[in-house]
Amino acid sequence: MVTAQQTGRALLATYAGSFFSLSLLQMVALATPLWGTHLGLSAFMLGLAAGLRSITPLIYSVHFGALMDVLGVRRVMLFFAALCALLPLCYPLIPNPVAFMILQLALGLAAATIWLASQTAIARLAAGDARRTGVFSFCTSTGAVLGPLLLGWIWDQGGGQAGYSLIAAWGAVLFLISLVMPARRDRKRLLSWEVFIPRLDTYLEAMRVLKQPLAAFVVICAFLRLGSLSMLESFYPVLLQGVGYSAAAIGTLFAIGNLVSSPSVLVADHWTRLFGSPRQALAAAVALTILGVTIAPFLHGFWMLAAGMAIYGFGLGVSMPIIFTLLSSGISAETQGLTAGVRATANRLASVVLPITMGLVVQMWDVAEAFWIVGGVLLTIAWLTERRYRLRVA
Structure with a gap:
């Protein structure tokens, strides 16, 4: 029987892991174009390197999510945190394009799996407690603001070697945090190279998960939520540069979105009460996230753009704990990892499809019209999804 002390220790470890896990994923993403430019790669090769970072998580998210249901979160986190502590050091040691591409495949998978494991851990520990998911989301958002900022400053001071050393340190801290997490004593299966071979029945089981209205609703919302982020990361800078904004101004706008996102996770419970149900609250938050990006071409002046980014950041932040609350209260503990894997696959798919x-x-019209058209389609899908699951998801 798990004691209150053990649960408290597991929660503290999960909160600490949340600070370092998503921020690690974003730091790896930020380092990719910086290191690729240092190596002198062409624009196409830079794009390929960025894509390779997401390809392996797209393939393996469901598989590793299901694996956590068998092996436990702790063992999976220990293995991939060790990789995150070691692989970044190889970038400056082997500074050539081929090694860069191979390392992108491996480190992208390791970093994404660590974030997936953190989400699985809180889904199991929260048990529908909005306060716990709110604290988890706040720690996650805070790390997502501070990690990339620190990496940018370190990179400016010491170059790629210093930057990747910081990422390795991030992975080492995650390894230490993983040691504190509770181990599952009811499973004897060893972590071997066989676990890297995806099983067809696992993916078929994942499709069965989507037959549950709650799981399907959350996965669609996760796709739409990450779709707005993909719009922001791909063509938002292009839009603003086209009307004369500097890189510093664009970076400041991104920071405003992240800074609003961080504290907004703490009001998710109030947001849910405002709309009467987690389903309606999540649909509204996702719509805000999309709207904040879609209206960018209509906004003139820095502070109007900042207001749009604040809307985006609020929707992005407040939606995160609601997703975790819905999953932890409506999905059985035995399939939390698999469900998290399905949702992570939807996220990775959005990061590929939307850009x-x-x-x-x-290419067919222009940047401004692309925001209106794609954003309008995403908002329409969000509205149709809310109506489709109105009576099927509480």
Whole structure:
């Protein structure tokens, strides 16, 4: 029987892990173009390097999510945190494009799996407690603001070697945090190389998870939520540079979105009460996230753009704990890892599909119209999703 002290220790470890896990993923993303430019890669090769970072998580998210249901979160986190502590050191040691691409495949998978494990851990520990998911989300958002900022400053001071050393240190801290997390004593299966071979029945089981209205609703909302982020990361800078904004101003706008996102996770419980149900609250938050990005072409002046980013950041932040609360209260503990894997796959899919779609629309029309068209489609899907699951998800 798990004692209150053990639960408290597990929660503290999970909160600490949340600070370092998503921020690690974003730091790896930020380091990719910086290191690729240092190596002299072409624009196409830089894009390929960024894509490789997401390809392996797209393939393995469901598989590793299910694996956590078998092996436990702690063992999976220990293995991939060790990789996150070691692999970044190889970038400056082997500074050539081929090694860069291979390392992107491995480190991208390790960092994404660590974040997936953190989400699985809180889903199991929260048991529908909005306060716990709120604290988890606040720690996550705070790390997502501070980690990339610190990496940028370190990179400016010491270059790629210092930057990747910081990422390795982030992974080492995650390894130490993983040691504190509770181990599952009811499973004897060893962590071997066989676990890297995806099983078809796991993916078929994942499809069965989507037959649950709650799981399907959350996965669709997660896709739409990350779709707005993909719009922001891909063509928002292009839009603003086209009307004369500097890189510093664009960076400040990104920071405003992140800074609003961080504390907004703490009001998720009040936001849910305002709308009467977690389903309606999540749908409204996702719509705000999309709207804050979609209206960018209509906004003139820095402070109007800042207001749009604040809307985006609030929706992004307040939606995170609601997702965790819905999953932890409505999905059985035995399938939390698999469900998290399905949701992570939807996230990775959005990070691939949306930039490509935006690019095609930009090529046919222009950047501003791409925001209106793609954002309008996402908002329509959000509205249809809310109506589709209105009576099926509480």
